[in-house]
Amino acid sequence: MTDTKERIAIYPGSFDPLTNGHLDVIKRAQDIFDKVVVAVLHNPSKTGLFTVNERVSMIEDSLNGNPQIEVDTFDGLLVEYARIKKAVAVIRGMRAISDFESEFQMALMNRKLNKDVQSVFLMTGLRWIFTSSSIIKEAAQFGGDISDMVPEPVKIKLMEKFPLLNC
Numbered sequence: 001m002t003d004t005k006e007r008i009a010i011y012p013g014s015f016d017p018l019t020n021g022h023l024d025v026i027k028r029a030q031d032i033f034d035k036v037v038v039a040v041l042h043n044p045s046k047t048g049l050f051t052v053n054e055r056v057s058m059i060e061d062s063l064n065g066n067p068q069i070e071v072d073t074f075d076g077l078l079v080e081y082a083r084i085k086k087a088v089a090v091i092r093g094m095r096a097i098s099d100f101e102s103e104f105q106m107a108l109m110n111r112k113l114n115k116d117v118q119s120v121f122l123m124t125g126l127r128w129i130f131t132s133s134s135i136i137k138e139a140a141q142f143g144g145d146i147s148d149m150v151p152e153p154v155k156i157k158l159m160e161k162f163p164l165l166n167c
């Protein structure tokens with residue numbers, strides 16, 4: 001019998017801001033799942049460089065209205081959000097071994113909390129293996145050229161935040 005159920009995956013994160021590495025993971029996830037929900041964590045106790053609304057707008061602008069992808073925000077437990085969204089999986093990008101320990105711990109906790117949601121790790125393209133939102137923000141702050149590491153809408157926003165940045 002054919003399984004006609006839509007397979008939904010959540011791609012959660014801070015996305016402060018979205019990078020080309022994140023976009024690469026989203027593209028790979030699209031090949032496996034029918035729908036990918038990019039979910040920005042709304043954490044009132046942690047202020048980022050960008051507001052949650054700014055992050056959502058940058059992601060939407062970078063995805064060009066792709067119907068297979070939904071951009072949303074969540075707070076509280078990720079697995080609870082996944083249950084509400086009827087997701088079968090949580091996607092996380094895995095760059096280097098340094099990511100492994102914390103990701104493994106989070107995946108095991110998530111499984112303990114909800115065994116019906118699988119953690120799926122996707123390896124980013126080699127090109128993006130060293131990129132992260134934090135290192136890009138740090139370089140941008142001091143005028144470092146990060147133009148090929150972030151999508152255009154993010155680059156524009158970073159230039160607004162950091163007057164030194166001119167790429």
Ligand code: PNS
Pocket residue numbers: 012013014015041076077078079106109110
């Ligand atoms: O981009 P990040 O900051 O690495 O993303 C971390 C995120 C948002 C995936 C993680 O902090 C999270 O899932 N937070 C929600 C609370 C939760 O469910 N934590 C995991 C179980 S303790």
